[in-house]
Every structure is written in C-alpha cells, then in structure tokens.
Amino acid sequence: MSNAQNPARARRSESSRQAILTATRALISEVGYKTVSIEAIAARAGVGKQTIYRWWPSKGAVIFDSFLALSADVDGQGMALPDTGDIESDLKLVMRATVTEFADPDFERPIRALNTEIINDPDLATQFHEKLARPVDEAKKARLRSAQQAGQLATDADLDLVLEVLYAPLFQRWLHRSGPLTAEYADCLVDITLRAFGP
Amino acid sequence: MSNAQNPARARRSESSRQAILTATRALISEVGYKTVSIEAIAARAGVGKQTIYRWWPSKGAVIFDSFLALSADVDGQGMALPDTGDIESDLKLVMRATVTEFADPDFERPIRALNTEIINDPDLATQFHEKLARPVDEAKKARLRSAQQAGQLATDADLDLVLEVLYAPLFQRWLHRSGPLTAEYADCLVDITLRAFGP
Amino acid sequence: MSNAQNPARARRSESSRQAILTATRALISEVGYKTVSIEAIAARAGVGKQTIYRWWPSKGAVIFDSFLALSADVDGQGMALPDTGDIESDLKLVMRATVTEFADPDFERPIRALNTEIINDPDLATQFHEKLARPVDEAKKARLRSAQQAGQLATDADLDLVLEVLYAPLFQRWLHRSGPLTAEYADCLVDITLRAFGP
Amino acid sequence: MSNAQNPARARRSESSRQAILTATRALISEVGYKTVSIEAIAARAGVGKQTIYRWWPSKGAVIFDSFLALSADVDGQGMALPDTGDIESDLKLVMRATVTEFADPDFERPIRALNTEIINDPDLATQFHEKLARPVDEAKKARLRSAQQAGQLATDADLDLVLEVLYAPLFQRWLHRSGPLTAEYADCLVDITLRAFGP
DNA sequence: CAATAAACGAGACGGTACGTCACGTCTTACG
DNA sequence: CGTAAGACGTGACGTACCGTCTCGTTTATTG
Numbered sequence: 001m002s003n004a005q006n007p008a009r010a011r012r013s014e015s016s017r018q019a020i021l022t023a024t025r026a027l028i029s030e031v032g033y034k035t036v037s038i039e040a041i042a043a044r045a046g047v048g049k050q051t052i053y054r055w056w057p058s059k060g061a062v063i064f065d066s067f068l069a070l071s072a073d074v075d076g077q078g079m080a081l082p083d084t085g086d087i088e089s090d091l092k093l094v095m096r097a098t099v100t101e102f103a104d105p106d107f108e109r110p111i112r113a114l115n116t117e118i119i120n121d122p123d124l125a126t127q128f129h130e131k132l133a134r135p136v137d138e139a140k141k142a143r144l145r146s147a148q149q150a151g152q153l154a155t156d157a158d159l160d161l162v163l164e165v166l167y168a169p170l171f172q173r174w175l176h177r178s179g180p181l182t183a184e185y186a187d188c189l190v191d192i193t194l195r196a197f198g199p
Numbered sequence: 200m201s202n203a204q205n206p207a208r209a210r211r212s213e214s215s216r217q218a219i220l221t222a223t224r225a226l227i228s229e230v231g232y233k234t235v236s237i238e239a240i241a242a243r244a245g246v247g248k249q250t251i252y253r254w255w256p257s258k259g260a261v262i263f264d265s266f267l268a269l270s271a272d273v274d275g276q277g278m279a280l281p282d283t284g285d286i287e288s289d290l291k292l293v294m295r296a297t298v299t300e301f302a303d304p305d306f307e308r309p310i311r312a313l314n315t316e317i318i319n320d321p322d323l324a325t326q327f328h329e330k331l332a333r334p335v336d337e338a339k340k341a342r343l344r345s346a347q348q349a350g351q352l353a354t355d356a357d358l359d360l361v362l363e364v365l366y367a368p369l370f371q372r373w374l375h376r377s378g379p380l381t382a383e384y385a386d387c388l389v390d391i392t393l394r395a396f397g398p
Numbered sequence: 399m400s401n402a403q404n405p406a407r408a409r410r411s412e413s414s415r416q417a418i419l420t421a422t423r424a425l426i427s428e429v430g431y432k433t434v435s436i437e438a439i440a441a442r443a444g445v446g447k448q449t450i451y452r453w454w455p456s457k458g459a460v461i462f463d464s465f466l467a468l469s470a471d472v473d474g475q476g477m478a479l480p481d482t483g484d485i486e487s488d489l490k491l492v493m494r495a496t497v498t499e500f501a502d503p504d505f506e507r508p509i510r511a512l513n514t515e516i517i518n519d520p521d522l523a524t525q526f527h528e529k530l531a532r533p534v535d536e537a538k539k540a541r542l543r544s545a546q547q548a549g550q551l552a553t554d555a556d557l558d559l560v561l562e563v564l565y566a567p568l569f570q571r572w573l574h575r576s577g578p579l580t581a582e583y584a585d586c587l588v589d590i591t592l593r594a595f596g597p
Numbered sequence: 598m599s600n601a602q603n604p605a606r607a608r609r610s611e612s613s614r615q616a617i618l619t620a621t622r623a624l625i626s627e628v629g630y631k632t633v634s635i636e637a638i639a640a641r642a643g644v645g646k647q648t649i650y651r652w653w654p655s656k657g658a659v660i661f662d663s664f665l666a667l668s669a670d671v672d673g674q675g676m677a678l679p680d681t682g683d684i685e686s687d688l689k690l691v692m693r694a695t696v697t698e699f700a701d702p703d704f705e706r707p708i709r710a711l712n713t714e715i716i717n718d719p720d721l722a723t724q725f726h727e728k729l730a731r732p733v734d735e736a737k738k739a740r741l742r743s744a745q746q747a748g749q750l751a752t753d754a755d756l757d758l759v760l761e762v763l764y765a766p767l768f769q770r771w772l773h774r775s776g777p778l779t780a781e782y783a784d785c786l787v788d789i790t791l792r793a794f795g796p
Numbered sequence: 797c798a799a800t801a802a803a804c805g806a807g808a809c810g811g812t813a814c815g816t817c818a819c820g821t822c823t824t825a826c827g
Numbered sequence: 828c829g830t831a832a833g834a835c836g837t838g839a840c841g842t843a844c845c846g847t848c849t850c851g852t853t854t855a856t857t858g
Contacts, residue, residue, distance in 0.1 A: 011823075011824070011832090011833065011834050011835090012834075013834070013835070016834090016835075016836095032319075033319060034319060037812080037813055037814085038813080038814075038815085039812085039813060039814080040813090042836095046836080047835085047836070048834095048835065048836045048837060048838090049814090049815080049816095049836095049837095049838095050815090050816085050817090050834090050835080050836085050837095051834080051835065051836080053815065053816085054834075054835095112318055112319060115318060115374075116315055116318060116319060118375060119311055119314060119315060119318075119374055119375075120231070120232060120233060120311060120315060122376055125375055125376045125377070126376075128375070129375070129377055133377075158387075160378070161368070161387065161391070164367075164368035164371065164372070165364060165368055165391060165395075167371075168363075168367035168368040168370070168371040169360070169363035169364055169367040169368075171367070171371055172363065172366075172367040172370055172371065173363070175314075175318055175374075176317060176318075176324055176327070176328070177321055177324045177325075178324075178328055178332075179359070188357075188360065192360070192364060192395045192396075193395070195394065195395045196364075196391045196392070196394045196395035197391075210801090210802050210803050210804090210854080210855075210856090211802095211803075212803070212804070212854090215803090215804075215805095236843080236844055236845085237844075237845075237846085238843080238844055238845085239844090241805090241806095245805080246804085246805070247803095247804060247805045247806055247807085248805095248806090248807085248845095248846080248847095249803090249804080249805090249806090249846095249847085249848085250803075250804065250805080252846065252847085253803080253804095409806090409807070409808055409809090409849080409850065410808075411808070411809070414808090414809075414810090430717075431717060432717060435838085435839055435840085436839080436840075436841085437838085437839060437840080438839090440810090444810080445809085445810070446808095446809065446810045446811055446812095447810095447811090447840095447841080447842095448808090448809080448810085448811090448841090448842085448843090449808075449809065449810075451841065451842085452808075452809095510716055510717060513716060514713055514716060514717060516773060517709055517712060517713060517716075517772055517773075518629070518630060518631060518709060518713060520774055523773055523774045523775075524774075526773070527773070527775055531775075556785075558776070559766070559785065559789070562765075562766035562769065562770070563762060563766055563789060563793075565769075566761075566765035566766040566768070566769040567758070567761035567762055567765040567766075569765070569769055570761060570764075570765040570768055570769065571761070573712075573716055574715060574716075574722055574725070574726070575719055575722045575723075576722075576726055576730070577757070586755075586758065590758070590762060590793045590794075591793070593792065593793045594762075594789045594790070594792045594793035595789075608828065608829050608830095609829080610829070610830070613829095613830080613831095634817080634818055634819085635818075635819075635820085636817085636818060636819080637818090639831090639832095643831080644830085644831070645829095645830060645831040645832060645833085646819095646820080646821095646831095646832090646833085647820095647821085647822085647829095647830080647831085647832095648829080648830065648831080650820065650821080651829085651830095
C-alpha cells in the first residue's frame, strides 16, 4: 500500500492524473466524442501530451478511465437496490430511473463516447464489464435473488439472462434511437420480464 | 427515375460510385473502421477525393451507403421467413442463423463500423432504420402475425416489442462482447420470448 | 517554358514559395539559426508545414534556398569587378568591401546559419558552390585573368588557388573569430597574394 | 590541484565526468553531430541527465570538453615540429600529415561537430583558441621562428599571418568540400607561402 | 456535330492532430 | 549532498488526413 512497496509507480503524479481525467470528462461533455483530441485534453489539463501517452495506451483508455474515476467515488457506498418485498414495483422504480437517466442530455454524449470506444476495442470491453458493469449487475442480481427466495421469480432463472431481457431492449432503443424511452416502456419491460421468468 | 427527370444528376458517374462503395467495403474489412480514411477510399477506388465530397456529406454516409448498396441487391427478392406452422422451430432456425452470422469474422468489422457511425449520427440512425432495418423487421413481423393468427402468440402482443426482446439481448452481447453467442443461447431467447408473449 | 511543357510543377504555388523563403530569412535574422524551426517558418509564412516538407528535403535546404533567392535577384546584372588596370588597388577595393560586409551584424547570423548547414551536408555544399560561390568566383577570376594578360600576375598561376590564398584567411578569421577584420588586414592579404603569385 | 584546495568541487564524480566525455566522443563518431543528444550521452555514460546539466552549460560545452580531454593527454609531451634545418621540407612533411589527418573519416565527424559549435558560440570559439589551437600554433611558430633565424623566412613576417596563409586554404577546402585534399596541394601551399614570406 | 458545361482524376493547399523525441527542471531513493 | 533514475511541462519533429481549391481531361448532352 505504501510507496515503499510499489516504488516503480511512486513517481506518477496524482495531480496530473486527476487533471487529465477531469479535463477528459469536461471536453467530452462540451464537444462530443469525435472532436476530443489528446492535444486538447493535455492543454485543458495543463499537462504534457507525453504524460498521457506514458500512462494510457489509447484515447479510448483515457475516456474509459475518466468514467471509472467517477464511479469509483460511488463504489464505496452500497449500491443495493430498493427491496420493498414487491419485485415488480421495485424493478419498475429502477427501470424508470434508468429511462430518466438515459434521457439526460448531459449523460448522452459521455455514454455514447464510452460505447464507441468499447465497441471497437475488446480490451476496453473487458475492462468495462469487470470494473463498471459487474458491480452494478451484482447489485441487481442480489435483488433478483431475493425475489427468487420470495417466490416471485423462477428459482432456476438465469439471472444474467433476466438482466439482458430487462435492459438490452432499453439499451438498444437508446443506442439506435429506434423508439421513445418512456416510463410506460420501462413498466412494460418489467411486465414482460416477470412473465417470462415468473414462477 | 429516368435521367431526363433528374438532369442535375445526369452526369454522375455510376462507375465511380460503385468503385467508391466497393473500395469502402474492402477497406473496412481489411483495416477496420478507425483506420479507414477518405483519402484511402479515393486512392483505392481510383477516384478524386472531390468526387466523394461532392456526393456524400460525411464518411459515415459513405460507409452507410456501402452497406445499403449490398442489401439493395437482396431487397428485390422476397425476404420472407420460413413458415412451417410452428413458430418456435421457425424462430429458432432464424435466431441460430443470426448467431452464426454474428460469429463470422468477415461480418464483424463492417457491422461494428456501421454501428459506430449510427451511434454518433442521428441522421444515419434514421436512415438505418428506414432503409436497412425496417424491411427485415417487416418480414419478421409478418411471420409473427401469422403465429398470432395460429394462436401461438398473444393477439395483443406489440410485435416491435417482441422483436426487441428477441434480438436486443443477442445484439448487446455481440456489441459488448459480454457473453458467448451459441445456438443454445439462440434457442433460449426464443423460449423466453414465447413464454413472455404466449397466448 | 510554358506550363504545358512542365505540367508537373505547374501547380506549385509561387506565392507560398516566396512567403516561405521570406519568412525564413526574417526568422534567421531575428532569432538566429539554432532557434529557427520549420513550424515557425510555416506559421510566419501563413503556410501549412506540409507545403515546406513537400518541396524541400531539409531545414538546411530551405535556408539555402532563401539565400539563393536573394542572390538570384542580383544574378542577372553583371557582377564584374572593377578593372582600373591596377590589380593591386582593384583587389584591395574588393577585399576591403568584403571585410566591411563581414562586419555587418545583419550579415552575421544568416551567413553563420548557411555555413552551419553547408558544413554538415555535402549536398548543400555542392549546391552552394555551383549556385552561389561559382558565379562570384568566376567574376573574380575574370579580373585575375585580365591581370595576367597585363603582366601583373604569373601566367601559369592557378586562379582557384589564388582566390583561396586571398579569401580563405579572411573567411577563417571571421568564422572562428580568431582575429580582427580590418582594412589593413585586407590590404595585407592582397600584398601577400600578389607577392606569392606575381610574375 | 588537490581537492582540499577546491572544496566546492570536491564532490564531483571524476568517473562520471570521464564516462560522459567518452560517451560524447563515441556518439559523435557514430551518429554525427546533429543526432547527438544529452539524453543519449547520459544513457550511454550510465549517468543521470542532471549530472551533465550540473557541470556543463550547453551541449556545445560538453562536446568541446570531450575534445579538450583528448588533447590534454597529448599536451604534456612536447609537440615540437621536426626541424631538419630545411623549412620547406619540414613544412611539407607537416602539411602532408595534416592532409592525411583531414582525410580520415574517423576524424571527419568529430571535427565538423566541433566547428559547428564554435561557429555559433563565441565563448566556445575563445576557449577553442586558447586551449586547443594556441598550443599547436605556438609549436608551429617556433619552427617558423627558427626558419627566420636561418634566413629562410623574412624576419619581419607576421607569423600568425603565415600560419593563416598556410592553413586557411586547406581548412576552407575541407570545411566546404570545395576541392581535393592531396599531397600535391599540401606541397603547393608550402611553396606559395614560402614565396610570399621568403626573404 | 461541334460547343460547352458538368463531373472527373489528380493533387497542392492551409490546417489540425497524431505519436515520438529531446529539452531543461524537478523529485525520489540510494550511498 | 552528489548521484542514477526518470517523471514532468514544453515544444518541435515529420506524417496522415481533413475539406477546399484549382488544374487540365473526359464525357454526354444540346444549340
């Protein structure tokens, strides 16, 4: 944990790292993914380009890390889903929140940028799942497991599959802008999923 | 339709257009989305850069059109799905074929390139749905409608939603490389969908 | 002579070429050789860097051409040396003028820059002799030949050697700052040379 | 001489100093002047960059010192020229040796590097004359003085000027690659000089 | 059936950003 | 405290493409 144990990395400037990640997030929000350049990030962060190239292998990795840093702040706190005992209303609450989140324009550009990188870089996709998606999915699966024990969900249901059926249609609609994202749509997906995986 | 009716475009060189679209597909297959440049397309097609800029508004539009041209060949023929009378086995056949298609490495790079463009360009997304996705979806919905009439599917089922539940999980897995794409998975999605939307 | 005969070069922008050479001369005078960068030249000339790299192989070549362009203006006019019939006074006049020229601070930096490039680049050295030094040397040798016919110089004197004995000491003093450059020194070199190569 | 007399420098690592000067000479011989970098010298010498910056004000100073260190080895021994009593044959011997030396490719790059630095840095030029050129010139002038006493050279000849007439043409030819350096040329320069400064 | 005007190939142009290299300064850990 | 190591902010390097802009040269009607 101490620097003495990891001397090779002791030299890395934490303040530069933070400045880079912050500048990256700011630029993505302001100008969108395609226009963000390493030069602009370095200039905004008050940092040499080499400092970016030294520690990140690609622009995608910087963008990814800038998200990771954000979620790391949240990570510590429990991210458990609400559990009122009624899986249907709990899921609808969560799904409606997700719909709202996707509708936020400040959310739009960064997440599209992140997806653009992930789609074209298998390594980033792996990192994405391990570091960003998994913790959230585990919280969701915990709630689903509780529903199974309550007899509201088939005990043999593959919970990963349940999450896919629940979220993938929403994600696809958002990504391809192929339909409206409404509270009704969120409810509908919950209903469908519970019918499919009900006891 | 005739040149006389559209004299402004009368001079456009069809051979250059074909050469550009062919070169685009070839380059995407060879070097992937990120490395494809307008200059490379022009050079490969034996065409001046200006000829590309004259007729397409963006690189994404060229990429999109290069796909459109491919599917246009197929369009004429009916793309009706098989109809043996058994919706479950018919859908499983189709879904397994889709899984196979997604697993083809030659298919990989072009479709990721196309998705990259669509994600970041609403206009292209609209075009994508109208010209590429809709015809295919209509064929699928025709088969689902036949299943409804045969009492194998709820009569009030929203067929667009059925397609989303059926395909979105598969699409998301492929796009994010978040899980294996197998025949079992295809079957499983059909089973889930039929349970959710069964009569 | 017409563009039709030399179509490959017809496209080169003469205005850009002039702007680059002018900017180069200005920058060398202002900041000295070591600080001149291609980027600065391009910026000052209002030109893309590629336009420089397209037409010149090295920074040295640009610097060299910026001098060549200057002397080209002068080239047309005859550059014959004075010929009063008295080789001694004529040479002293010319040598004193050379000493004065070398003492001009505006002359200092550009010529040192030019020499720096020539020393380290054989190609440039060749170009230097063919395009810049030779015409001047020929004019000087013409005057020396006239002196030979007048019986003021040995008829078998190697005129190239005469020029070297006359000018090389001066050049070396200036280049290495190894001694004062005065009118007396100029006169002295003429005296020595005439004694060495006299009849 | 002892550390006690110069305590401020007592800590300076002599082994690092030698390693730096040796590495500098090696690099100049290998890659030429333009490509030699402080970083490369430090890496080759196994030395921190700061150690170079601490003790030398510029790259030119390092290069200069790397030559100085070489000649210092030779300095101690007398560097008197041969004196057979015949100035002509003695000078021809020395000049032919100089021509041979200049023709040595191992000699080429270092001396061009040294001259490049000297041309553009008056301080280095001064150091060059005081520490490197003067001792050699004094040895040569001693031989010339002996010739004066022997009546082979004008008693009022300015010996610095004699050296310039003798060596500057050779130096200029080499520096500008403006002509062949041959034994005949060496002899010729001696003949000219003796005619110019003969009694 | 020329003339003529557009689209064409070619590629130079002013730019932006790339990823690399070296600069000279600064910080850390060691001896 | 001098040192080896090397990260840092800075800035130039030379390259790749961008999108615009001429250049002649097809090419395909239209007066």
